[in-house]
Every structure is written in structure tokens, then in C-alpha cells.
Amino acid sequence: MYKILVINPGSTSTKLAIYDKGKPPVENTIRHDIEKIRQFPNISSQLTFRKEVILEWLNNINVPVASFDAIVTRGGLVKPLVSGAYLVNEAMLADLRAAKYGEHACNLGALIAYDLAKNHSIPCYTVDPAVVDELEPVARLSGNPLFERRTTFHALNQKAVARRAARDLGKRYDECNLVVAHLGGGITVGAHHKGCVIDVNNGVEGEGAFTPERSGGLPAAQLVELCFGGKYTKPEILRMIMGGGGVSAYLGVTDMRQVEELMEQGDKRAALIFEGMGYQVAKEIGAYTAAIGEKVDAIVLTGGIAYSSKMTDLIIARVKLFAPVLVYPGEDENGALAEGAIRVLSGEEVAKVYG
Ligand SMILES: Nc1ncnc2c1ncn2[C@@H]1O[C@H](COP(=O)(O)OP(=O)(O)O)[C@@H](O)[C@H]1O
Numbered sequence: 069m070y071k072i073l074v075i076n077p078g079s080t081s082t083k084l085a086i087y088d089k090g091k092p093p094v095e096n097t098i099r100h101d102i103e104k105i106r107q108f109p110n111i112s113s114q115l116t117f118r119k120e121v122i123l124e125w126l127n128n129i130n131v132p133v134a135s136f137d138a139i140v141t142r143g144g145l146v147k148p149l150v151s152g153a154y155l156v157n158e159a160m161l162a163d164l165r166a167a168k169y170g171e172h173a174c175n176l177g178a179l180i181a182y183d184l185a186k187n188h189s190i191p192c193y194t195v196d197p198a199v200v201d202e203l204e205p206v207a208r209l210s211g212n213p214l215f216e217r218r219t220t221f222h223a224l225n226q227k228a229v230a231r232r233a234a235r236d237l238g239k240r241y242d243e244c245n246l247v248v249a250h251l252g253g254g255i256t257v258g259a260h261h262k263g264c265v266i267d268v269n270n271g272v273e274g275e276g277a278f279t280p281e282r283s284g285g286l287p288a289a290q291l292v293e294l295c296f297g298g299k300y301t302k303p304e305i306l307r308m309i310m311g312g313g314g315v316s317a318y319l320g321v322t323d324m325r326q327v328e329e330l331m332e333q334g335d336k337r338a339a340l341i342f343e344g345m346g347y348q349v350a351k352e353i354g355a356y357t358a359a360i361g362e363k364v365d366a367i368v369l370t371g372g373i374a375y376s377s378k379m380t381d382l383i384i385a386r387v388k389l390f391a392p393v394l395v396y397p398g399e400d401e402n403g404a405l406a407e408g409a410i411r412v413l414s415g416e417e418v419a420k421v422y423g
């Protein structure tokens with residue numbers, strides 16, 4: 069068995085885990101001060117800050133970087149890829165440094181891992197990055213040839229949870245039809261048809277349901293008016309879509325537990341926004357059920373917001389006629405990353421080469 073460091077950078081946190089030869093994992097979620105994060109002009113400039121926080125933790129628990137057999141990290145926004153494990157290489161790092169395929173905190177993972185590992189000859193991997201692309205040709209059409217739909221979604225957790233749901237249904241993943249909804253800071257709903265995600269909303273480009281901090285799909289003509297109206301700058305408008313949209317724009321908070329507290333105090337607007345999110349997620353589930361076009365074995369709800377039975381009850385009430393609903397709150401991205409690295413180290417899977 070192997071000793072593996074897992075690095076999973078999110079927009080406001082860095083999740084870390086050490087998997088050591090079958091022992092229970094040692095995990096740590098470092099929540100970054102939001103004001104501190106906002107001081108950085110862009111994601112890539114957070115590199116040194118985030119790396120030092122990781123080194124500090126390893127130092128505190130007395131684990132040297134050299135003791136790891138591999139470092140595995142949540143993949144960044146790179147070119148569209150088939151599902152699997154990838155060796156972190158210079159070509160991948162160059163695309164991430166240039167944010168060639170977009171900016172998201174997950175871009176930092178491979179950059180940090182490589183930086184930590186480079187003096188110790190330790191291999192670094194990513195598994196099922198957010199850009200896993202198994203879309204059918206018909207799903208790529210946007211409605212105008214100037215725009216092509218592309219994938220950015222919770223591929224790692226969606227795939228891991230879909231495999232778990234298949235096991236619980238007594239089937240193999242590639243025998244199942246599942247609609248998986250990851251309900252977190254970003255919300256993505258994927259149509260898993262016999263082991264392939266044939267369609268999914270892009271979680272960072274303004275598609276799908278609104279989320280705690282993202283707008284989801286907006287009325288296109290109104291957005292164009294706003295862009296050319298002269299009142300807002302490009303970064304301000306981008307923040308309306310990512311970071312400051314959705315629940316944040318309506319209520320000024322991004323934690324759904326706070327929204328529930330407001331509801332308990334009788335805040336009717338909070339109740340409407342909470343219901344609106346569930347309503348939009350249910351509509352997405354309906355759309356991706358249609359995308360599968362065959363009998364759906366189960367609808368799967370996962371991610372942090374799936375801890376809220378108020379939210380899952382609201383969604384289930386609208387979608388239960390389509391298929392049975394399974395709820396797996398939270399995520400086990402760390403476990404999925406470690407398993408991916410172990411598959412490579414043990415020779416069960418050959419790491420793909422990015423380029
Ligand atoms: N018990 C809970 N009830 C309601 N919402 C929750 C609960 N726990 C976490 N959340 C919400 O889950 C979201 C984060 O989900 P998570 O899956 O960890 O995020 P991400 O997809 O961004 O990694 C936050 O909006 C948080 O408010």
C-alpha cells in the first residue's frame with residue numbers, strides 16, 4: 069500500500085488528506101478568510117499563500133513531503149479530457165498558469181502539487197478533472213455556431229457518487245442510467261447514461277440552476293443590455309455570474325444554513341429564494357432525465373446542500389415521479405482522488421498523459 073497526499077482546493081477552502089497504507093485518512097479542511105482571498109487579483113496569485121498553508125500543516129503534524137509515494141489533486145480547468153487519472157506534466161501546468169480554459173480555484177491543485185513534489189521526484193496526478201467530456205454531439209449545440217457548449221462540472225464527485233449509487237442498486241455503473249445533481253457552491257446536474265456523462269450543465273459559464281454564489285442561466289438579451297449599458301465593468305458583470313450571483317445577490321449570504329435561519333425567523337424573501345433554488349434544480353433534473361431518453365434507474369442528490377432535508381424534500385416532491393431518489397449528502401472527493409492514485413501506483417490503471 070501507498071502513502072498519498074491529497075490536495076483539493078476550493079474557492080474558499082483547501083481540503084487536505086493523507087492516506088497511509090490502509091490506515092484511516094488524516095483529513096484537514098483549511099477554511100480561508102474570504103477577505104484575505106479577495107485581496108488576490110486572480111486565482112493563480114494565491115499559489116504561494118495556499119502552498120505555505122499546506123506546508124505549515126504538514127510541518128505541524130510532522131509529515132515530510134518526501135515521505136509520500138504520490139501527490140494527487142483535484143484537476144483544474146484544462147482542455148476537454150476523457151475520464152481517468154492524468155500525470156501532472158509541463159503541458160498541463162502551462163495551460164493552468166495561463167488560465168487558458170478559465171479560472172477556478174481547482175486550477176491551483178496541480179500547480180501546488182508539482183511545486184511541492186519537484187525536489188523529491190514524487191509523481192503528481194489528477195483524477196476526473198472538472199473538464200471530463202463525454203458529451204454526445206447533440207449536447208454540444210448551443211443554439212448558435214459561434215458558441216459551443218463545453219463541460220465544467222463536479223466530475224470527480226458525480227462519478228464517485230454515481231458508482232456508489234450503482235453499487236447500492238446492485239448494478240454496475242456502466243449498466244445504469246442516473247441523473248446526478250451536485251448541490252454545492254456550484255450546482256451541476258449530469259445525465260449519466262451507462263457510465264458516460266452524455267450531458268451536463270456547465271457550472272461556471274452561467275448554465276443551469278442558480279446556486280449559493282452563481283447566477284446560473286440568465287435572460288441573454290437582458291444580459292447583453294447590461295454589458296453595453298455602460299453602468300458596469302466586465303469584472304463586475306462576471307461577478308454577477310460567478311461569486312456574487314444567485315443567493316449571494318438576492319440575500320447577501322452564501323451559506324444555505326444561514327438562509328434556513330432567516331426562514332426560521334419568518335423572512336419570506338429568504339423562503340422564496342430557497343424554494344426558487346430547489347425549483348430550478350428540479351427543472352434541471354427533468355431536463356437531464358429527458359436527455360437520457362430511457363428509463364432512469366435513480367436520481368441522485370449529493371453535495372453540501374444535500375445535508376438540508378428541507379432542500380432535498382422540496383426537490384424530491386417535484387422529481388419523484390421520474391425515478392427513485394437517492395441522497396448522499398456531502399462529497400468524498402478526497403477518497404475518490406486517493407483511490408485514483410492507488411489505481412495508478414498499483415498498476416491497475418495507466419495514467420494518461422496530457423498534451
Ligand atoms: N447542513 C447543511 N445544510 C444546508 N446547507 C449546507 C449544509 N452543509 C453545507 N451546506 C452548504 O453546502 C454548500 C457547500 O457545498 P460543498 O459541496 O461543500 O461545496 P462545493 O461544491 O463548492 O465544494 C454551501 O453553500 C453550504 O452552505
Ligand SMILES: CCCC(=O)OP(=O)(O)O
Nearest residue numbers: 198220221222253254271
Ligand atoms: C469546477 C467545476 C464545478 C464547480 O462548480 O465546482 P465548485 O462548486 O467547487 O465551485
